[in-house]
Amino acid sequence: MNHTDQLEAEAVHIIREAVGECERPVLLFSGGKDSAVVLHLALKAFAPAPVPFPLLHVDTGHNFPEVIAYRDRTVARYGLRLHVASVQEHIDSGELTERADGSRNALQSPCLLHAIETHRFDAVLGGARRDEEKSRAKERVFSLRDELGGWNPRRQRPELWELYNGRHAPGEHIRVFPLSNWTELDVWQYIGREGIELPEIYFAHRREVFRRNGMWLAAGDWGGPRRGERVEKRRVRYRTVGDMSCTGAVDSAATTVAEVVREIMASPLTERGASRADDKVSEAAMEDRKREGYF
Numbered sequence: 001m002n003h004t005d006q007l008e009a010e011a012v013h014i015i016r017e018a019v020g021e022c023e024r025p026v027l028l029f030s031g032g033k034d035s036a037v038v039l040h041l042a043l044k045a046f047a048p049a050p051v052p053f054p055l056l057h058v059d060t061g062h063n064f065p066e067v068i069a070y071r072d073r074t075v076a077r078y079g080l081r082l083h084v085a086s087v088q089e090h091i092d093s094g095e096l097t098e099r100a101d102g103s104r105n106a107l108q109s110p111c112l113l114h115a116i117e118t119h120r121f122d123a124v125l126g127g128a129r130r131d132e133e134k135s136r137a138k139e140r141v142f143s144l145r146d147e148l149g150g151w152n153p154r155r156q157r158p159e160l161w162e163l164y165n166g167r168h169a170p171g172e173h174i175r176v177f178p179l180s181n182w183t184e185l186d187v188w189q190y191i192g193r194e195g196i197e198l199p200e201i202y203f204a205h206r207r208e209v210f211r212r213n214g215m216w217l218a219a220g221d222w223g224g225p226r227r228g229e230r231v232e233k234r235r236v237r238y239r240t241v242g243d244m245s246c247t248g249a250v251d252s253a254a255t256t257v258a259e260v261v262r263e264i265m266a267s268p269l270t271e272r273g274a275s276r277a278d279d280k281v282s283e284a285a286m287e288d289r290k291r292e293g294y295f
Contacts, residue, residue, distance in 0.1 A: 004190055011038070011178035012045045013162065014141055015125065018176040019052055021166030022123035025176075026083070028112075029055040029074075031067040032241035033198055034127025036074070037187055038178055040196050042125075043078065054081035056124070058112050060104040061088035062222040062244045070199040085115040101223070103245040113149040116173060123166065125176045131183045132271060141180050147171035184239070184271045185264050192257035203260070204237045204252045215248030239271045 001009065015038075018025050027042060029035045042051050057071060075082045087107045090096040096107050116124060130137045140156045142164040157165045166174050179187070191198065209216040209232065210225040217224055219231050222245045236249035237260075254260045 004186065004193060007182055007186055008041065008044075008190070010162070010181065011041045014164065014176065014178040015042050015045045017164050018123045018125060018142075018166065018174070019046075021164070022174065024119070024121050025053040025123035025125060026056045026116075026119070026121045027051075027053060028124055028126040029057050029071065029082075030127075030241060031057070031063075031071040031074070031199060032127065033187060033191065033202060034129065034179055036127075036196055036198060037190060038125060038127045039074070039078075040194060041178060051078070051080060053125075054083055056083045056085065056112075056115055056119075056121070058085045058108045058115070059087060060108060060243045061086065062104050062220065064199070064201055064218070064238075064241065064244060064247075066199045066201050067241055070197070074197075083115060083119060085111040087111050090114070101245070103222075103243055105243040105246050108243075109149070116149065121173060122168065123174045123176055125178065127179050128177050129179045129182050129184075129187075130177075139175075139177060139180065141177055142166055143175040143177065144168060145173050145175055149173075151175075185261065188257060188261050188264060192261065199241065201238045201241070204235055204255050206233055206235050207249065208233050209236060209249055216250070217246075217248055218244050220244050 027035070027038060029039060039051075039055070042053075046052060055075065059068075071082075074080070087096065087104050090107070090111055091098055096110060098104075099106065115121070128136055128139070130139060138153050138156075140159050142157070142159065143151065144155055144157065145151055146155075147169075159165075168174055182190075190196075208219050210219060210229040211217075212224070212226075212229060216234065216236055219225055222243075224245065225231055234249075234251060235253060237252040237254060238247060238249050240247060252263060254263045
């Protein structure tokens with residue numbers, strides 16, 4: 001097998017292990033490229049049977065319209081079950097408070113934990129990768145979370161010879177990362193090989209954006225632009241998908257998967273370093289959020 005075949009086989013094995021060891025698994029599906037790849041792998045892992053778990057989307061209310069359209073199109077195409085945890089509903093009920101900066105990214109964690117508790121999910125699969133960010137590099141493939149959804153690096157178990165331990169106490173759950181050993185380049189090469197459909201925003205298009213803290217952000221109802229920030233139309237694409245308030249676009253002319261692959265190979269910037277404002281809050285921003293239940 002070549003490198004991509006090995007990554008695929010490992011990921012399929014991880015997904016099957018999670019389903020075999022846990023009673024109520026769910027796939028966290030944002031409509032982004034990584035969750036699209038995990039879904040594709042799950043379809044392969046259990047074919048010709050249907051995927052034996054539902055999808056869960058934590059909807060911030062500030063999502064890109066193209067991504068929501070892609071999510072609904074994918075669910076309908078494969079006849080999947082979808083649960084939506086709405087940040088807006090939690091704000092309307094008074095359980096959460098809108099942040100002054102307009103970003104709802106940090107508000108996803110309590111919504112996710114509420115959905116896990118409500119539906120009694122004991123394994124949550126997702127597309128996080130170790131190469132994305134230094135705190136994610138500490139993750140095991142099967143990451144134990146406590147009864148409050150918190151992550152403690154000291155409680156993680158060794159994973160030798162691809163042996164994964166899904167045991168957990170009542171109230172705890174496991175986060176499962178089938179793409180742990182993949183890189184952004186691996187993901188895009190696999191997307192090209194498998195012909196996986198993605199939201200249009202991953203490819204170059206003209207969009208109204210404005211500059212803030214060195215990033216091109218999309219104008220929208222979430223609160224941007226502010227006074228002094230000038231909107232302009234640029235040819236951009238997105239390397240990652242998240243809340244519109246903190247997901248930056250990059251200047252690009254890449255309109256095909258092959259062109260994206262070449263662009264990534266030449267880029268000196270990491271995916272999240274170039275595109276996610278929420279990771280720039282502090283050196284430990286991601287790790288702090290993970291301890292609070294963030295994926």
